[in-house]
Amino acid sequence: MDCKTACVLMSAAVDGEISFTEEQDFLLHLSQCKRCREEFDDAKKTKMIIKERIIRFRAPQALITTIMQLTDFNTRETEETLLYE
Amino acid sequence: MWAIIRIHLEPGRFQIMDKPAPTHQTNIPTKKEALPREERQKQLEFQNEAVVHLHSLYNYALHITMNPDDAEDLVQETYLKAYRFFNSFERGTNCKAWLFKILKNNYINRFRKNSKEPGKVDYDLIKDFYHSIKDTRRDSSEADTDYFYSLLHEEVYQALLSLPEEFREVIQLCDIEGFTYEEIANMVDSPIGTVRSRLYRGRKLLRAQLEGYAKKYGLNTDNDQ
Numbered sequence: 001m002d003c004k005t006a007c008v009l010m011s012a013a014v015d016g017e018i019s020f021t022e023e024q025d026f027l028l029h030l031s032q033c034k035r036c037r038e039e040f041d042d043a044k045k046t047k048m049i050i051k052e053r054i055i056r057f058r059a060p061q062a063l064i065t066t067i068m069q070l071t072d073f074n075t076r077e078t079e080e081t082l083l084y085e
Numbered sequence: 086m087w088a089i090i091r092i093h094l095e096p097g098r099f100q101i102m103d104k105p106a107p108t109h110q111t112n113i114p115t116k117k118e119a120l121p122r123e124e125r126q127k128q129l130e131f132q133n134e135a136v137v138h139l140h141s142l143y144n145y146a147l148h149i150t151m152n153p154d155d156a157e158d159l160v161q162e163t164y165l166k167a168y169r170f171f172n173s174f175e176r177g178t179n180c181k182a183w184l185f186k187i188l189k190n191n192y193i194n195r196f197r198k199n200s201k202e203p204g205k206v207d208y209d210l211i212k213d214f215y216h217s218i219k220d221t222r223r224d225s226s227e228a229d230t231d232y233f234y235s236l237l238h239e240e241v242y243q244a245l246l247s248l249p250e251e252f253r254e255v256i257q258l259c260d261i262e263g264f265t266y267e268e269i270a271n272m273v274d275s276p277i278g279t280v281r282s283r284l285y286r287g288r289k290l291l292r293a294q295l296e297g298y299a300k301k302y303g304l305n306t307d308n309d310q
Binding site: 017039068070 | 128129131132136139140142143144147153157160161164165168238241242245256259260261265266281282284285288289291292295
């Protein structure tokens with residue numbers, strides 16, 4: 001595998017969207033190419049930092065109540081079971 | 086009570102999108118005991134399949150609208166539409182992906198109707214908004230000395246916002262929401278190969294932006310740590 005092919009497979013390798021055979025070839029290339037290895041590490045870190053640092057907000061209570069009323073009328077009890085457990 | 090919301094359907098890959106647009110709001114029963122058994126079963130299934138994704142949907146709506154009121158409206162419209170056409174949802178497939186697709190179509194439709202251009206954002210507004218509602222958690226026990234881990238939500242968020250929409254979108258869907266490439270390809274109406282290359286290029290751009298922030302704040306950006 002050359003660097004160009006490794007770049008095509010880079011994101012798929014980070015995300016586990018790569019076939020077993022492709023992964024074997026990809027890892028073999030990384031073991032021989034420092035530049036692609038560093039790029040792969042950077043891509044993995046970038047994914048991790050996004051996952052860890054982007055704050056998740058809770059939906060406002062008024063919205064939760066409205067949506068819960070769509071599907072149930074014991075709102076509080078069901079809401080706690082569905083959204084906070 | 087429910088606000089009357091006009092819902093338009095767009096063509097798409099999900100079955101729901103192929104239905105003709107309804108002409109009036111579905112009447113939602115107001116008393117639990119008055120519900121037919123089938124309706125009650127539909128409610129229960131909808132709760133377990135769809136309502137559980139409410140927070141994710143709200144976060145996605147916030148990211149694309151940059152406005153809490155618009156995000157609420159968008160999520161509400163999405164659930165109303167999803168509930169009405171829940172019978173069209175293909176059981177066994179990813180309901181979260183189905184809901185995101187509906188939300189995205191609603192969003193596009195809304196922009197078209199308002200003649201606005203998606204992607205043009207007011208950065209000052211976003212900054213104020215995020216400062217007003219941001220979580221103040223800071224991980225002071227962070228042991229990793231890599232500058233990457235010293236960056237906080239604001240820097241990472243601004244870096245993400247700075248990306249062209251086509252890259253930001255796939256990163257959000259993949260890294261924040263955890264969708265598969267196939268699901269993302271369906272949502273953005275592009276082949277899987279395009280999703281893959283956008284993720285690759287998007288992450289490279291993001292990395293460059295984050296390095297820029299790190300240098301600005303005097304953090305060590307050497308790789309050899």
